[in-house]
Amino acid sequence: xxxxxxxxxxxxxxxxxxxxxxxxxxxxxxxxxxxxxxxxxxxxxxxxxxxxxxxxxxxxxxxxxxxxxxxxxxxxxxxxxxxxxxxxxxxxxxxxxxxxxxxxxxxxxxxxxxxxxxxxxxxxxxxxxxxxxxxxxxxxxxxxxxxxxxxxxxxxxxxxxxxxxxxxxxxxxxxxxxxxxxxxxxxxxxxxxxxxxxxxxxxxxxxxxxxxxxxxxxxxxxxxxxxxxxxxxxxxxxxxxxxxxxxxxxxxx
Amino acid sequence: xxxxxxxxxxxxxxxxxxxxxxxxxxxxxxxxxxxxxxxxxxxxxxxxxxxxxxxxxxxxxxxxxxxxxxxxxxxxxxxxxxxxxxxxxxxxxxxxxxxxxxxxxxxxxxxxxxxxxxxxxxxxxxxxxxxxxxxxxxxxxxxxxxxxxxxxxxxxxxxxxxxxxxxxxxxxxxxxxxxxxxxxxxxxxxxxxxxxxxxxxxxxxxxxxxxxxxxxxxxxxxxxxxxxxxxxxxxxxxxxxxxxxxxxxxxxx
Numbered sequence: 044x045x046x047x048x049x050x051x052x053x054x055x056x057x058x059x060x061x062x063x064x065x066x067x068x069x070x071x072x073x074x075x076x077x078x079x080x081x082x083x084x085x086x087x088x089x090x091x092x093x094x095x096x097x098x099x100x101x102x103x104x105x106x107x108x109x110x111x112x113x114x115x116x117x118x119x120x121x122x123x124x125x126x127x128x129x130x131x132x133x134x135x136x137x138x139x140x141x142x143x144x145x146x147x148x149x150x151x152x153x154x155x156x157x158x159x160x161x162x163x164x165x166x167x168x169x170x171x172x173x174x175x176x177x178x179x180x181x182x183x184x185x186x187x188x189x190x191x192x193x194x195x196x197x198x199x200x201x202x203x204x205x206x207x208x209x210x211x212x213x214x215x216x217x218x219x220x221x222x223x224x225x226x227x228x229x230x231x232x233x234x235x236x237x238x239x240x241x242x243x244x245x246x247x248x249x250x251x252x253x254x255x256x257x258x259x260x261x262x263x264x265x266x267x268x269x270x271x272x273x274x275x276x277x278x279x280x281x282x283x284x285x286x287x288x289x290x291x292x293x294x295x296x
Numbered sequence: 297x298x299x300x301x302x303x304x305x306x307x308x309x310x311x312x313x314x315x316x317x318x319x320x321x322x323x324x325x326x327x328x329x330x331x332x333x334x335x336x337x338x339x340x341x342x343x344x345x346x347x348x349x350x351x352x353x354x355x356x357x358x359x360x361x362x363x364x365x366x367x368x369x370x371x372x373x374x375x376x377x378x379x380x381x382x383x384x385x386x387x388x389x390x391x392x393x394x395x396x397x398x399x400x401x402x403x404x405x406x407x408x409x410x411x412x413x414x415x416x417x418x419x420x421x422x423x424x425x426x427x428x429x430x431x432x433x434x435x436x437x438x439x440x441x442x443x444x445x446x447x448x449x450x451x452x453x454x455x456x457x458x459x460x461x462x463x464x465x466x467x468x469x470x471x472x473x474x475x476x477x478x479x480x481x482x483x484x485x486x487x488x489x490x491x492x493x494x495x496x497x498x499x500x501x502x503x504x505x506x507x508x509x510x511x512x513x514x515x516x517x518x519x520x521x522x523x524x525x526x527x528x529x530x531x532x533x534x535x536x537x538x539x540x541x542x543x544x545x546x547x548x549x
Contacts, residue, residue, distance in 0.1 A: 242450035
């Protein structure tokens with residue numbers, strides 16, 4: 044297919060080689076100038092940050108009202124295209140992209156949505172040519188999906204960042220955490236996160252919780268520690284009653 | 297070496313086969329009864345939960361004041377043995393253990409501390425026979441290490457649990473998050489967590505942040521979302537100034 048990617052950010056940087064590898068003809072266009080934006084393509088993919096999306100749609104669709112446009116944003120409804128173009132949809136690859144790392148697109152869940160059945164067919168073909176995990180999802184559900192991704196990715200990564208911050212206080216390198224981080228991620232392939240939880244908060248070890256809180260000199264870090272510890276304890280009680288609290292465990296983290 | 301593990305929780309369950317595999321003679325003793333606790337061994341390893349540690353030390357060391365005892369707790373000082381036994385130390389494997397999963401001990405960072413140099417030699421030998429990552433660490437530093445582990449493991453896992461909770465609201469299965477969770481963990485092998493961060497909070501996309509907050513009907517989940525989003529933004533500003541905020545990115549999470 045003839046595809047055009049508008050935007051040169053992290054997603055665009057990763058999507059371009061994935062589409063090329065699948066045999067598609069791909070043009071990459073700077074979203075700021077839209078210079079040389081073709082008049083026709085099978086699919087125009089707008090891959091820009093959410094706050095720029097509306098403006099780019101306005102400019103890019105001009106004179107291309109019968110072209111198929113998609114955006115790639117988890118939290119933006121498909122209807123953002125309404126009034127600008129007659130054929131549109133969403134093409135949302137759920138992953139955290141970096142310019143420094145290439146990710147294997149075949150493993151990335153791709154969530155698509157289309158305004159009409161012809162567009163739906165095209166998007167299915169395009170998505171399935173690069174990923175083995177293609178799902179149809181409404182704009183409403185996708186909002187929740189993206190929110191869930193913020194928890195699983197951005198917030199989890201922030202926990203790594205806070206961990207690095209604590210380690211730096213005693214001059215320990217962050218990479219000693221990697222085996223623990225890896226195992227924490229691997230565990231939830233087999234256990235529900237609620238069943239995978241360990242540590243002072245879930246067993247409500249008040250002595251350790253109090254002591255650890257006092258180690259945090261930064262008031263914001265302390266607030267995060269307190270809130271998350273309480274919330275872990277609450278989740279455990281709501282969902283598992285006394286399962287873990289009565290266990291005689293020697294777990295260390 | 298002749299080793300005795302006191303406790304039958306998650307750590308003990310994983311440590312026992314690791315020691316056996318390395319050729320040690322291992323006895324496993326129930327910490328509640330201490331029935332058949334041998335009078336002599338090269339090392340007695342007390343692997344019980346923190347809140348039970350003091351009591352188990354009191355009972356287990358009686359009549360064994362010249363035996364080498366260690367505990368396995370990140371947040372407990374070595375001196376907890378003082379007055380009970382004359383030879384003691386700490387043997388802290390930093391990992392999240394489950395009874396359902398066996399972990400490869402060779403990859404687990406093992407932090408040791410000993411009261412005297414003879415005990416230090418024995419603990420080094422024992423630790424290096426099962427792990428390739430053995431470090432000496434003081435009780436004071438270990439407290440911070442354990443706190444950092446709570447962030448990287450328990451809190452990250454709780455983010456997975458909250459993600460699962462959000463997904464359940466729209467009846468999506470948790471396993472669609474696994475590729476994202478894996479990549480988030482893999483990324484910090486190459487990038488510092490601050491450089492790996494993506495998503496609405498770090499780019500301070502207020503529209504998405506407000507919208508996502510409103511999707512959370514539970515007040516506690518909303519509080520967590522708000523606090524973590526603010527904190528991500530704050531970390532980004534403190535540490536990186538405008539690096540990411542001015543970038544024209546198409547990242548999705």
